[in-house]
Amino acid sequence: MSNSSDMASEEPTKRMTKASRPVVDRTVWLDAARAILVDQGIDAVKVEPLAAMLEISRSSFYWHFKNRQELLDALIEYWTDVNDRALRALVEPHPDDPKEREQLARTRLRQLVNLFIDERQFSSEFDMAIREWARKDHAIEKRVARIDKQRIAHLQKIFVDMGHPKADSLIRAKILYFHQLGYYLTGIKESKEVRIRNAPRYLEVLSGIKI
Template identity: 30%
Template sequence: MSIRYRMVKKKESSKLGQQDWIDLGLKVLAEKGVESVRVEPMAQLLNVTKGSFYWHFKNREELLEAILQDWVSRETDSIIEQVEVAGGDASTKLLYLFELAIQDDGQVEHAIRSWAANDSKVALLLEQVDQRRLSYTKTLFLELGFTPFEAMVRARMVYYALIGEFTVGTRTNPSERLAEVRLQHLILTRRD
């Protein structure tokens, strides 16, 4: 999948905000990796000068930090919030969580995991994200009456399957994937 960049006309560049840089940074990260998230090439893609970048960020490191925080917000905080707002019992929440999780193509997740392999700060953040996601999922399984051990095993099974799918990069068609995740939900929530 190639990135489609929004080209900004010079007269529109004053409307360019910090979020535009973050969004482009996420796209570049997903397609080419963290080493390609560079100021000058991104400024060219946005059709602005490097000065536009420095209006919003002190340096590349600040942009990279903003990209990570945006990702955490979108792919962890927002998803948990959506599940909680939707409500329902724990089984309903789990199914909705599974359905939301498969809507992501996993490219940014995979790129961040690759980045974390060579950056201890990113690895620490990723470990915190993994723990938060697993803890939330485990809590829902606990609410279904599973023991703490059973709840954690189930949380890990579904989470590791999804992360593995992102890492391997194989995805079935959306309707097939939805059927799969619903079957996973049925299997993991069944109490025999």
């Protein structure tokens, strides 16, 4: 259910031409930092390479960030916003009617698998780059652990709404989440067609319900 993202901002670090370069606002700097993080790792995320990539002077950087550390703090916030926005949307709103909740949960589980397959709203490359950064920084490691816990809670909510007991839903959520991380970590390559074809069977096995 995974493969590399086709998001333009996740492409390996490429120099932006003056003609194609967007307005250099804070988000442009963060996208450039993300691209370097994915391509080269956290140690390469520095002002000089970012300015060179964007083909602008370093002074522009300091309109948006006091220093490199402030950029790194913003980058981890950017990750939680960009990569978790679609996932959070899958558990909101939460209907009061049990039958409506169950039906909506089935739909959301299908949408979740499609989210992992498509990867335009959830970038596996960005996620893996952040996790590699966490290996070197204890504060980032703690942040990643907290985000993982929140994501699993979102998935657990879907399974609870499908009618599974809370304890069972937690296990199902962990299996689904760790299974997906395993895909990313092992670098399994499958075509989008294969993943789409296999998705219904994954859903049935993971949910215990024929969807």
